[in-house]
Amino acid sequence: EIMSQADAQKFPFIGSAALFSLFCAFKFLDPEWVNFVISFYFTAAGALAVGQTVHPIIAPVVERYVKWSYKKKIEFSWESKVVTMVIGESPFKETLEISITGILSTAISLFVGYQYFTTKHWTLNNILGISFILQGISMFSIGSFKIAAILLVGLFFYDVFWVFGTPVMVTVAKKLDGPIKLLFPRSLERNEDGKLELSLLGLGDIVIPGFLISFMLRFDAVRARVPTAYNPMNSSFPKPYFHTILFSYAVGLATTLVMMTKFNAAQPALLYLVPACLGSVLICGAVRGELAEV
Numbered sequence: 001e002i003m004s005q006a007d008a009q010k011f012p013f014i015g016s017a018a019l020f021s022l023f024c025a026f027k028f029l030d031p032e033w034v035n036f037v038i039s040f041y042f043t044a045a046g047a048l049a050v051g052q053t054v055h056p057i058i059a060p061v062v063e064r065y066v067k068w069s070y071k072k073k074i075e076f077s078w079e080s081k082v083v084t085m086v087i088g089e090s091p092f093k094e095t096l097e098i099s100i101t102g103i104l105s106t107a108i109s110l111f112v113g114y115q116y117f118t119t120k121h122w123t124l125n126n127i128l129g130i131s132f133i134l135q136g137i138s139m140f141s142i143g144s145f146k147i148a149a150i151l152l153v154g155l156f157f158y159d160v161f162w163v164f165g166t167p168v169m170v171t172v173a174k175k176l177d178g179p180i181k182l183l184f185p186r187s188l189e190r191n192e193d194g195k196l197e198l199s200l201l202g203l204g205d206i207v208i209p210g211f212l213i214s215f216m217l218r219f220d221a222v223r224a225r226v227p228t229a230y231n232p233m234n235s236s237f238p239k240p241y242f243h244t245i246l247f248s249y250a251v252g253l254a255t256t257l258v259m260m261t262k263f264n265a266a267q268p269a270l271l272y273l274v275p276a277c278l279g280s281v282l283i284c285g286a287v288r289g290e291l292a293e294v
Contacts, residue, residue, distance in 0.1 A: 002143045003211070008151035012158040015204075023168045026175050035177045039117065042178040046128030047113030053131040055105040062101045120177065122198060128179035129203055136203075137210040141218075145281065145294050148212040152274045155208055159268035170266045173200060182206075199260065205269040209249055209277050216241040216281060219294070241294075244284040245277055252276030 025034045116124035142148045162169035173181065186197040217239065224237035252273040259267045285291035 001140050003140060003147060003151070004143065005147050005150060008142070008147045009154065011151055012154040015155070015158055016162070019162060019168060019172060022172045022176065026172065031175060035175070038176060039178040042180055043113050043117045043128065046116070046132060046179045047109040049109075049131035049135045050112050050128060051105045051109035053134050054108050055101060058104055058108075059101045062104065066100055116179065122183040122185070122196070125179045126182050129182050132179065132203055133206050133210065136207045137214055140211065142211050142215050145212075145215070145219075148215055149278055152208065152212065152270070152278060155204070156270050156274040159270040163266055163268040169268075173202065173266070199257075201269065205253075205256075205273060208270070209252075209273050212277055212281070213242065213245050213249060216245050223293075240288065241281060241284055244280045248276040248280035249273060 022034075022038075112124060112127055115121070116128055142151065159169075181200045181202050183198045183200055186199055190196055220239045220242050221237065252275070253269070255272045255276075256267055256269045259272070281294060282291065285294040
């Protein structure tokens with residue numbers, strides 16, 4: 001799905017409404033109940049993301065080493081007034097394909113989801129989170145650099161306001177117990193409660209710049225006239241914009257971690273990532289004399 005300019009303009013406001021709603025939920029409702037509902041929802045969604053992520057990874061292995069195969073397509077339809085109202089057509093028709101690869105990927109996703117929900121281990125949290133990141137970047141894309149700039153600048157102010165201007169972002173991030181952030185141990189030593197001290201990085205701090213990074217890879221592929229743009233990583237072609245923004249993102253992320261350590265306080269990662277990503281693309285375009293094309 002391609003993000004439009006209107007979507008990019010609305011994104012910070014939608015994100016603000018969702019964030020403040022979570023803050024109010026934790027403040028006025030039972031935090032344990034709120035955490036259970038949200039954790040269950042995101043664990044289930046994360047398990048689906050894990051299945052979608054591992055499916056193409058294990059498919060070549062299954063095809064090579066499993067001597068027998070099983071594939072079956074099941075077609076079903078559902079007709080009701082609710083279906084007509086929601087998707088605009090009735091009956092709703094869908095085809096479900098069952099295969100060995102699908103069964104294995106489903107089993108893996110259910111195992112990871114169950115283990116995370118029962119243990120809340122940080123490594124399992126990161127597996128679910130990384131799957132969210134990969135699926136989010138692969139499912140959504142931006143149509144132009146202008147749209148990316150609108151999105152990132154809007155979320156730049158969103159991040160700065162909610163982190164520095166209010167306690168909302170930090171409160172929600174600390175209280176919300178779900179795979180919507182990546183967790184990293186600060187040290188291998190446990191505290192008095194026997195728990196590891198963990199630093200966190202929101203998934204949005206990876207996914208949002210990831211939209212622009214993937215767009216610049218496609219831009220490099222188009223400029224190089226790669227015949228198979230569907231999977232350009234399999235083709236060898238110059239990637240000046242992709243390499244530049246990827247390096248700049250790493251620098252911005254490192255700067256965020258340094259500032260967190262120096263001030264021992266939460267930092268809005270997009271404060272450093274947005275200028276790094278947008279600035280690197282503009283500088284690269286100016287140096288190459290291609291700024292108008294970007």
